[in-house]
Amino acid sequence: MPQFLKSKLVIVVNALLGGVIITLISMVVSFLITLFEGGEDGVRYAFFKSIFFKSESTAGGATELSFGFTKHFLPIIEYFLVMTVILLVFQMICRLLFVRRERLLKDESE
Numbered sequence: 662m663p664q665f666l667k668s669k670l671v672i673v674v675n676a677l678l679g680g681v682i683i684t685l686i687s688m689v690v691s692f693l694i695t696l697f698e699g700g701e702d703g704v705r706y707a708f709f710k711s712i713f714f715k716s717e718s719t720a721g722g723a724t725e726l727s728f729g730f731t732k733h734f735l736p737i738i739e740y741f742l743v744m745t746v747i748l749l750v751f752q753m754i755c756r757l758l759f760v761r762r763e764r765l766l767k768d769e770s771e
Contacts, residue, residue, distance in 0.1 A: 672752045680745030684737065688712060692728070709736035 688708045695707035695714055702724075704715045714728045 668756070672749065672756065676745050676749035676752060679748040680741050683744045683748075684741045687740065688737070696728075706731070709733070709740070711736045 688711075691708040692712050692714070695705050695712075699705070702716050702718050704713055706713050711731055711733045712728070713731055715726070717725045719725060
């Protein structure tokens with residue numbers, strides 16, 4: 662595989678992995694914030710209403726908890742795609758600046 666394609670592939674894979682990691686971290690943080698805010702029973706939604714958390718108090722004083730995904734996966738996909746594009750553009754700009762810097766240093770040494 663040519664070096665040019667290899668470097669582009671590395672940039673794309675890094676952006677995809679970064680998008681997944683940022684999306685998962687954002688979902689977890691959003692869920693934890695929703696989990697610990699407010700003390701009322703009921704259903705609360707997090708991360709653009711794609712995750713739910715339901716708490717119910719029983720007659721015995723125990724609290725039943727349930728959580729999961731709603732049927733709205735589009736916000737998760739959109740967030741992942743936006744983060745991936747941002748990371749991809751950022752990495753491409755950094756790569757272009759690195760190449761320009763190397764070219765300027767090479768021209769300066771001649």
